[in-house]
Amino acid sequence: MQFPVFFNQQYPSLVDIAQRWNLVWQQDAEFELRFEQNTLTLHKRDEPKLAGISVDFVSGAVAHRRKFGGGRGQAIAKAVGLKQGVTPTVVDGTAGLGRDAFVLASLGCKVTMVERHSVVAALLEDGLRRAYDDAEIGAWMRERMQLFHGSSLEALADAAKVSGDEIDVVYLDPMYPHREKSAAVKKEMRVFQTLVGADLDADGLLAPAYELATKRVVVKRPDYAEDLAGKKPSTVIATKKNRFDVYVKAAMK
Numbered sequence: 001m002q003f004p005v006f007f008n009q010q011y012p013s014l015v016d017i018a019q020r021w022n023l024v025w026q027q028d029a030e031f032e033l034r035f036e037q038n039t040l041t042l043h044k045r046d047e048p049k050l051a052g053i054s055v056d057f058v059s060g061a062v063a064h065r066r067k068f069g070g071g072r073g074q075a076i077a078k079a080v081g082l083k084q085g086v087t088p089t090v091v092d093g094t095a096g097l098g099r100d101a102f103v104l105a106s107l108g109c110k111v112t113m114v115e116r117h118s119v120v121a122a123l124l125e126d127g128l129r130r131a132y133d134d135a136e137i138g139a140w141m142r143e144r145m146q147l148f149h150g151s152s153l154e155a156l157a158d159a160a161k162v163s164g165d166e167i168d169v170v171y172l173d174p175m176y177p178h179r180e181k182s183a184a185v186k187k188e189m190r191v192f193q194t195l196v197g198a199d200l201d202a203d204g205l206l207a208p209a210y211e212l213a214t215k216r217v218v219v220k221r222p223d224y225a226e227d228l229a230g231k232k233p234s235t236v237i238a239t240k241k242n243r244f245d246v247y248v249k250a251a252m253k
């Protein structure tokens with residue numbers, strides 16, 4: 001399916017990206033793609049004051065968390081079963097901007113990110129390009145993080161084949177419809193949320209995820225959300241605003 005975006009058609013890299021990701025130039029498109037400081041960036045055109053969004057594994061918030069975050073003590077690490085001597089292989093079935101996947105990769109996991117939205121996939125690929133080239137993190141990023149463009153509802157097993165490994169854990173963090181009165185969403189996330197919308201078909205992800213994972217499926221949810229597909233998890237790891245629902249199939253070894 002083609003997605004409409006506005007971009008500078010005189011800029012060859014943007015023309016290439018549009019072709020590769022099936023993005024079609026449109027004068028009055030809601031979003032614009034730009035290259036800013038060697039970084040593919042998405043802007044919402046009717047809110048020009050909002051900062052653009054991009055994927056940056058090298059500097060910024062995720063890099064800070066890698067250096068100063070809680071390491072293997074973080075809730076997400078516990079949820080996927082990272083512990084002394086155990087570093088699971090992961091398919092992240094709802095990659096988004098790749099932040100959770102990057103946390104897991106920086107802790108040693110091999111992670112295949114699956115993303116269905118072509119603009120998000122383009123941003124992820126651009127983030128990976130810069131990370132792969134980075135002197136500090138490039139070597140392990142090339143080994144551990146990769147992208148698969150497709151829907152996890154149908155293509156999860158194909159994504160796993162790209163990885164070539166047995167998949168221990170499938171991680172899911174679908175976009176949850178926001179409550180009417182929820183506090184103003186962080187501005188940057190507003191651009192992203194307008195782009196992808198609510199993942200109303202998310203319940204369908206649990207079954208293919210459970211089939212693929214050999215050890216467990218982990219689902220990130222807001223604390224007020226109902227269980228994915230109405231299925232009660234084996235364990236829940238709660239954080240301040242979210243929880244990780246863990247569906248255990250077999251023990252981690």
Ligand SMILES: C[S@@+](CC[C@H](N)C(=O)[O-])C[C@H]1O[C@@H](n2cnc3c(N)ncnc32)[C@H](O)[C@@H]1O
Nearest residue numbers: 094096097098099100115116151152153173175
């Ligand atoms: C809330 S975001 C994930 C954020 C991510 N965990 C992070 O840390 O950046 C959800 C993403 O999953 C994607 N998505 C939802 N359903 C999907 C599916 N069936 N297959 C692939 N991607 C999907 C959406 O397009 C969106 O980019």
